[in-house]
Amino acid sequence: MWDFDVLVLGSGPGGQKAAIAAAKLGRRVAVVEKKHMLGGVCINTGTIPSKTLREAVLYLTGLNQRELYGASYRVKEEITVADLGMRTQHVIGREIQVIRSQLGRNHVTVLQGTGRFLDAHTIGVTGDEERKVTAERIVIATGTSPARPSSVEFDDKMIIDSDAILHLDRVPETLVVVGAGVIGIEYASMFAALGTKVTVVERRERMLEFCDLEIVEALKYHLRDLAVTFRFGESVAAVERRPRGALTVLESGKKIPADCVMYSAGRQGKTAELCLAAAGLAADDRGRIEVDENYATPVPHIYAVGDVIGFPALAATSMEQGRLAAQHACGEPVAEMQELSPIGIYTIPEISFVGKSEDELTRDKIPFEVGISRYRELARGQIIGDSYGMLKLLVSSEDRRLLGVHVFGTGATELVHIGQTVMGCGGTVDYLVNAVFNYPTLAESYKVAALDAMNKMRVIARLTAEL
Numbered sequence: 182m183w184d185f186d187v188l189v190l191g192s193g194p195g196g197q198k199a200a201i202a203a204a205k206l207g208r209r210v211a212v213v214e215k216k217h218m219l220g221g222v223c224i225n226t227g228t229i230p231s232k233t234l235r236e237a238v239l240y241l242t243g244l245n246q247r248e249l250y251g252a253s254y255r256v257k258e259e260i261t262v263a264d265l266g267m268r269t270q271h272v273i274g275r276e277i278q279v280i281r282s283q284l285g286r287n288h289v290t291v292l293q294g295t296g297r298f299l300d301a302h303t304i305g306v307t308g309d310e311e312r313k314v315t316a317e318r319i320v321i322a323t324g325t326s327p328a329r330p331s332s333v334e335f336d337d338k339m340i341i342d343s344d345a346i347l348h349l350d351r352v353p354e355t356l357v358v359v360g361a362g363v364i365g366i367e368y369a370s371m372f373a374a375l376g377t378k379v380t381v382v383e384r385r386e387r388m389l390e391f392c393d394l395e396i397v398e399a400l401k402y403h404l405r406d407l408a409v410t411f412r413f414g415e416s417v418a419a420v421e422r423r424p425r426g427a428l429t430v431l432e433s434g435k436k437i438p439a440d441c442v443m444y445s446a447g448r449q450g451k452t453a454e455l456c457l458a459a460a461g462l463a464a465d466d467r468g469r470i471e472v473d474e475n476y477a478t479p480v481p482h483i484y485a486v487g488d489v490i491g492f493p494a495l496a497a498t499s500m501e502q503g504r505l506a507a508q509h510a511c512g513e514p515v516a517e518m519q520e521l522s523p524i525g526i527y528t529i530p531e532i533s534f535v536g537k538s539e540d541e542l543t544r545d546k547i548p549f550e551v552g553i554s555r556y557r558e559l560a561r562g563q564i565i566g567d568s569y570g571m572l573k574l575l576v577s578s579e580d581r582r583l584l585g586v587h588v589f590g591t592g593a594t595e596l597v598h599i600g601q602t603v604m605g606c607g608g609t610v611d612y613l614v615n616a617v618f619n620y621p622t623l624a625e626s627y628k629v630a631a632l633d634a635m636n637k638m639r640v641i642a643r644l645t646a647e648l
């Protein structure tokens with residue numbers, strides 16, 4: 182009766198995993214994706230290019246080696262956008278091949294073009310040719326695009342968003358980043374590492390509020406050391422385009438000249454082209470679609486996953502949502518998404534955490550002890566020349582369970598998973614105290630931090646016993 186059992190709109194992490202999961206369950210599956218966008222924002226303009234760019238910056242600037250070889254150490258004196266773009270394009274190309282091959286192996290049909298609802302079971306695909314396809318179940322995984330305030334005249338050269346920053350024709354000497362969210366601050370740190378003088382303008386009084394305050398302070402210290410200027414509690418009144426650069430005028434009257442201004446002002450769900458009303462659906466003013474706990478929209482055979490449904494808008498969560506939605510759509514038993522998801526922020530240095538922050542635990546009146554390990558006290562920290570990294574464990578003073586793990590420095594986004602696993606299995610700090618880790622490793626920081634927390638708890642226990 183239908184052309185396909187499951188049709189997925191968008192081939193980003195959410196769409197891909199939905200399509201593969203449905204195909205593995207023996208369904209006839211199609212993915213609709215725009216030309217040159219296979220793999221979604223994740224592969225083409227978001228996660229993969231930005232993380233590859235970061236790796237290229239770290240390698241070419243030699244930044245991570247300077248503690249060992251001196252402040253003037255660099256692999257290449259004049260780093261050009263071609264040097265950076267070469268690595269980015271290489272990885273994007275490879276990743277697209279991996280996805281194409283994975284979809285092919287699983288007999289998922291890729292329909293190239295822009296999809297829109299004609300009715301609740303019919304999608305019109307506009308591409309090189311126009312076609313109509315029907316499907317029993319539909320998964321919307323169309324993601325987001327950078328929000329562009331209407332008051333700002335974007336020209337994709339001097340006044341840009343986070344998509345256009347990947348296509349600059351030279352590394353700017355000066356850059357204003359408007360918005361200190363994750364994307365803004367990641368790019369600010371990459372360009373600062375390249376030697377660009379960066380000014381970050383943020384309306385709020387602090388940045389990355391969901392992160393551990395001590396770690397955000399450490400990041401700010403490092404970025405200031407790379408000549409980043411922060412303007413917190415400031416809003417942009419206007420950005421003026423001048424022949425030799427842009428002038429960012431703040432509401433406080435300050436003027437900041439720069440070669441380039443990057444707006445990182447949040448993202449908008451990509452739903453405008455979908456003609457949602459034809460399927461009986463609607464999006465909110467930020468283009469997001471409402472879903473229930475199974476990722477089903479108010480029209481039960483239509484699901485939505487990934488960034489288009491809003492928070493947390495991360496690649497890993499999008500993938501899992503896609504898989505779970507497909508299972509539900511195919512009538513399979515569905516496990517709930519695990520609550521314990523890590524957050525990784527690829528600034529220079531990087532940040533990662535899982536579980537609660539000190540602020541959250543204090544607000545909820547949950548007593549905890551802190552155990553800290555500093556990389557400079559680990560042999561591996563000395564070997565790699567990372568003297569600033571740290572790992573912080575938040576341990577329940579009542580039952581010694583791990584409540585949160587916060588990591589700053591080399592390998593933070595990998596290391597966090599040890600803590601996530603211990604927490605996920607209901608482990609206590611005792612496990613980490615007694616575990617033997619490879620030496621010399623950064624993983625050892627778990628044992629050192631656990632011993633630190635345990636020693637502090639022992640002092641409290643001793644004093645309490647004396648009473």
Ligand SMILES: Cc1cc2nc3c(=O)[nH]c(=O)nc-3n(C[C@H](O)[C@H](O)[C@H](O)COP(=O)(O)OP(=O)(O)OC[C@H]3O[C@@H](n4cnc5c(N)ncnc54)[C@H](O)[C@@H]3O)c2cc1C
Pocket residue numbers: 190191192193194195196197213214215218219220221222223224226227228229231232294295296297322323324325343364451454455486487488489494495496497498499500525527
């Ligand atoms: C600069 C940047 C850095 C990031 N870094 C990280 C990171 O380090 N870690 C992390 O976890 N996440 C990161 N993210 C977020 C991550 O990229 C997203 O969470 C993820 O890509 C969302 O996946 P998705 O499945 O919602 O689809 P997306 O990847 O957003 O892709 C959606 C796809 O749908 C297609 N589409 C849209 N409308 C239609 C239509 N009408 N018809 C057909 N196709 C359509 C689009 O062309 C697009 O290819 C970053 C994002 C950005 C922008």
